[in-house]
Amino acid sequence: MISEELDIAPKNVPGNDLPARNDNGPVQYVNELTTLNLGPTHPATHGIFQNILQMDGEKIVSSEQTIGYIHRAFEKIAERRPFYQITTLTDRMNYCSSPINNMGWHMTVEKLLGIDVPKRAQYIRVILMELARISDHLICNGILGVDAGAFTGFLYIYQERENIYDIYEEVCGARLTTNMGRIGGMERDLSPTAIRKIKELLVRFPKVLTEFENLFNRNRIFMDRVVNVGGISAERALSYGFTGPNLRAAGVDYDVRVMNPYSSYQDFEFDIPVGQSGDTYDRFMVRNGEMWQSLRIIEQALNNLPEGPYYADAPQYYLPPKQEVYKNMEALIYHFKIVMGEIDAPVGEVYHAVEGGNGELGFYLISDGGRTPYRLHFRRPCFIYYQAYPEMCKGLTLSDAIVIMSSMNVIAGELDA
Amino acid sequence: MLTNEEVAQTLIQQFGETVSDFDDPYDLLTFSTSRDHIVEVVQYLRDHPVYQVGFLTDVTAVHYPDSVGKEFCVVYHMHSLTNNFRIRIKVYLQADDVHIPTIIPLFAGANWMERETFDLFGISFDGHPDLRRILNMEEMDYHPMRKQYPLEDETREDKIDALFGR
Numbered sequence: 001m002i003s004e005e006l007d008i009a010p011k012n013v014p015g016n017d018l019p020a021r022n023d024n025g026p027v028q029y030v031n032e033l034t035t036l037n038l039g040p041t042h043p044a045t046h047g048i049f050q051n052i053l054q055m056d057g058e059k060i061v062s063s064e065q066t067i068g069y070i071h072r073a074f075e076k077i078a079e080r081r082p083f084y085q086i087t088t089l090t091d092r093m094n095y096c097s098s099p100i101n102n103m104g105w106h107m108t109v110e111k112l113l114g115i116d117v118p119k120r121a122q123y124i125r126v127i128l129m130e131l132a133r134i135s136d137h138l139i140c141n142g143i144l145g146v147d148a149g150a151f152t153g154f155l156y157i158y159q160e161r162e163n164i165y166d167i168y169e170e171v172c173g174a175r176l177t178t179n180m181g182r183i184g185g186m187e188r189d190l191s192p193t194a195i196r197k198i199k200e201l202l203v204r205f206p207k208v209l210t211e212f213e214n215l216f217n218r219n220r221i222f223m224d225r226v227v228n229v230g231g232i233s234a235e236r237a238l239s240y241g242f243t244g245p246n247l248r249a250a251g252v253d254y255d256v257r258v259m260n261p262y263s264s265y266q267d268f269e270f271d272i273p274v275g276q277s278g279d280t281y282d283r284f285m286v287r288n289g290e291m292w293q294s295l296r297i298i299e300q301a302l303n304n305l306p307e308g309p310y311y312a313d314a315p316q317y318y319l320p321p322k323q324e325v326y327k328n329m330e331a332l333i334y335h336f337k338i339v340m341g342e343i344d345a346p347v348g349e350v351y352h353a354v355e356g357g358n359g360e361l362g363f364y365l366i367s368d369g370g371r372t373p374y375r376l377h378f379r380r381p382c383f384i385y386y387q388a389y390p391e392m393c394k395g396l397t398l399s400d401a402i403v404i405m406s407s408m409n410v411i412a413g414e415l416d417a
Numbered sequence: 418m419l420t421n422e423e424v425a426q427t428l429i430q431q432f433g434e435t436v437s438d439f440d441d442p443y444d445l446l447t448f449s450t451s452r453d454h455i456v457e458v459v460q461y462l463r464d465h466p467v468y469q470v471g472f473l474t475d476v477t478a479v480h481y482p483d484s485v486g487k488e489f490c491v492v493y494h495m496h497s498l499t500n501n502f503r504i505r506i507k508v509y510l511q512a513d514d515v516h517i518p519t520i521i522p523l524f525a526g527a528n529w530m531e532r533e534t535f536d537l538f539g540i541s542f543d544g545h546p547d548l549r550r551i552l553n554m555e556e557m558d559y560h561p562m563r564k565q566y567p568l569e570d571e572t573r574e575d576k577i578d579a580l581f582g583r
Contacts, residue, residue: 068552075537076561080568111443238498241473241526252498254472259501350443351494351505353474362475364494377477379494387529416552 033061036398040069044147044402047412051389051401058397063390067383071416078376082341083109084183084319086376091177093380094414097136097357098178099128099168104354107262108363109183112350113343115314119306121185122264126301127198128171128180129263129354130294134205135164136357137245137287137294140409144284145216147406148225153215160208163201170194184318185311195302202299206292213288223281230392230404231279241384244359246408249286250278256355267304268297280407317343341371358382358409382414419502421446424468431461438507447505452517455493455508459520462495462504470497470504473520476530478538482564488512489540493520510540519545537562 034057039050048069054061074089081089090101103125110117117125138161142154165175171194172180172187181187190198216222232242237250247254255272257265273289275282311318319338320331337343347369353362362379385408392408393401421441428436428448436458438449450458462470474494482488487509495504508517519542520527531542532551539560542548550557559566 068550068554071552073561076568236525238472239525241524241530254498259498348442349447351445351503360474362494364475364477364492366479375479377475379475383529383533384526387526 038063038398038401040066045405045410046143047410047415049410049412049415053398053401055398060393060396060398060401063393063401065386065389067386067415069416070412074417075376075378078373080372082371083343083345083373084338086373087181088177088179090378091179092413093378093417094136094357094361094382094411095176096139096411097132098176099132099180100136100354100356101361102178102180103129103263104352104356104361105363106181106183107354108350108352108365110312111352112348112365112367113183113314113317113345115184115312115317117185117263117312118309119264120189120308121310121312123301123305124186124190124310125181125263126265126268127190127298128168130297130301131164131167131198131201133355133357134291134294135161136409137291138164140357140406141212141216141284141287144226144280144403144406145222147402148222150215150219150222153212156215157208157212160201160205163197163204167194167197167201170197182311182318184314185309187319189310190305198298198302202295202302206295209288209291217285217288225399226280226284226403226407228277229280229396229400230407231277231282232388232392233278236388236391237278237385240388242359242388243381243385244356245286245290246278246283246385247359248272249275249282251276256353256360260353262352262354265297268300270294270296280403283407343371345369345371353379356381358411358414359385378417380414380417382410383417386410386415419468419497419500424502424504427468428458432458445503445505447507449507449509452508452510455491455506456518456520456523458506459493459495460523463523467500468497468502469499470495470502472496472498473524473526473530474503476520476527476534478534478540478562480538480562480564482512486511489515489538491517491534491540515539516541516543518543521545536560539563 034055036053036055037050038053039045040048050066052064078086078089087102087105090105091098093101138157142157145153168178169175170191172178232250234250234252237247238252251274253272253274258272270293273286275286315334320334324331325335345367347367349366351362351364353360359381360379361381364377365373366375368374393404424446425439432454435454436448436450440447462468472495474496477492479490479492480488481490489510491508493506510517517540519531529551531545532548534540535542535548536550536552537560
């Protein structure tokens with residue numbers, strides 16, 4: 001033992017009156033753990049949430065999560081807002097793919113009210129939701145590259161995310177918090193400019209995505225960082241309530257779009273990419289595969305875009321066009337009633353789920369017939385699967401923990417609601 | 418394809434009086450059970466060889482301050498991925514006795530869902546290993562989603578419920 005060798009104090013030497021230098025025996029080296037704060041404002045957490053890591057040298061022994069830094073009490077606020085005003089709250093949950101949240105909320109209310117949305121509106125919604133999924137996955141995969149030290153891919157694809165935001169802007173006027181669509185359909189038809197921009201994207205984006213995949217998919221350095229890092233078995237993933245790309249990376253082909261088709265998803269042909277080991281690499285590959293499938297869906301929806309109205313014939317729920325309000329008595333009455341929240345919502349409870357960027361985004365709505373929901377609960381996929389994070393990064397190094405967090409795509413807005 | 422009727426009949430045969438209030442609003446099988454039987458029911462559904470309701474979608478709660486004796490309702494949403502069948506289980510609790518057993522041993526994901534429910538509604542889950550607030554800060558001394566805490570200033574007269582509805 002080194003400590004014993006170092007202990008040079010004379011001991012039990014006859015004739016030496018000095019006491020032993022160390023009465024407690026040789027110096028003990030205690031195996032101390034280091035506490036490391038990962039967050040709340042760490043550049044690699046991409047949002048405000050904290051992980052207190054206990055590190056044994058390089059290895060993570062345990063981690064304790066603190067969330068709620070941007071909790072905005074959406075569920076409480078929703079209890080004071082008419083249905084159409086809640087759309088703006090859903091924007092701010094998963095802000096990387098707000099159109100999916102918006103459409104999910106509209107569909108929940110339409111289910112409660114029993115409105116049948118025309119095919120054209122459903123197809124437009126599908127196009128927008130798939131664009132949102134692409135932009136969501138682009139951010140996640142791009143930033144995974146950044147966190148692994150590869151900035152180039154991120155820059156290549158970020159331009160395309162801007163282009164998708166331009167399409168949002170053309171459709172609804174906003175880029176990030178879109179507030180897109182209305183209960184009963186869309187607020188306006190797809191403009192020729194929007195259709196042209198989507199078509200341009202369909203031509204340009206495959207090249208960019210191919211280039212991105214060429215940079216990463218078989219890249220030795222990248223694979224060394226992500227293969228077999230943060231794997232989770234299908235059983236554990238299901239037990240933890242994983243959904244979306246993270247569950248599919250573990251090998252379970254659960255996709256809400258296929259299992260409970262909404263908004264005419266049954267009309268389109270697409271595959272569900274699945275992984276095997278549920279590790280970071282599989283999550284990355286599943287997201288890449290999903291972007292290709294989203295492109296397929298957009299192409300089919302755009303080519304088969306049905307003619308007809310873009311909103312349901314439900315004047316008591318769908319805001320009438322503004323010019324009608326100025327000259328038409330019925331339109332004015334309905335406008336007033338809808339804005340004041342005087343719609344006759346039925347009493348009932350609805351659960352509606354859509355496939356969000358991160359997984360099953362559920363809306364549990366209880367209506368007591370009033371102008372606002374009696375209770376509204378959001379099933380936020382991030383919030384549910386993020387609790388598996390300590391288990392996934394246990395025994396790995398800090399740099400692994402960073403890429404695992406990136407590849408799980410934890411969005412603070414959705415985590416805290 | 419499982420039908421609501423079929424599953425409801427099986428549950429009644431298995432559990433008799435302890436499951437009640439069967440309903441299917443918007444085609445989602447809903448029923449109530451009691452605090453003493455919730456773990457048993459969830460486990461039965463999870464381990465059933467045919468139904469395989471092996472996915473816990475959500476745990477949340479609702480506050481009904483006006484229904485005496487049933488002030489709180491804990492709501493579980495479950496999903497059978499093999500049969501594509503969803504189910505909703507409710508447990509009503511009294512305001513002076515809000516606790517319910519945890520289902521973490523059955524589903525690891527229930528941990529944070531139950532913590533959130535505790536945080537927002539003050540429902541305590543017996544046997545939960547780490548029942549702390551999760552979204553709000555530790556120092557908070559009330560459970561904000563309960564209906565007695567109004568969102569807006571009640572002294573405002575421009576938004577009174579009598580005129581504008583709730």
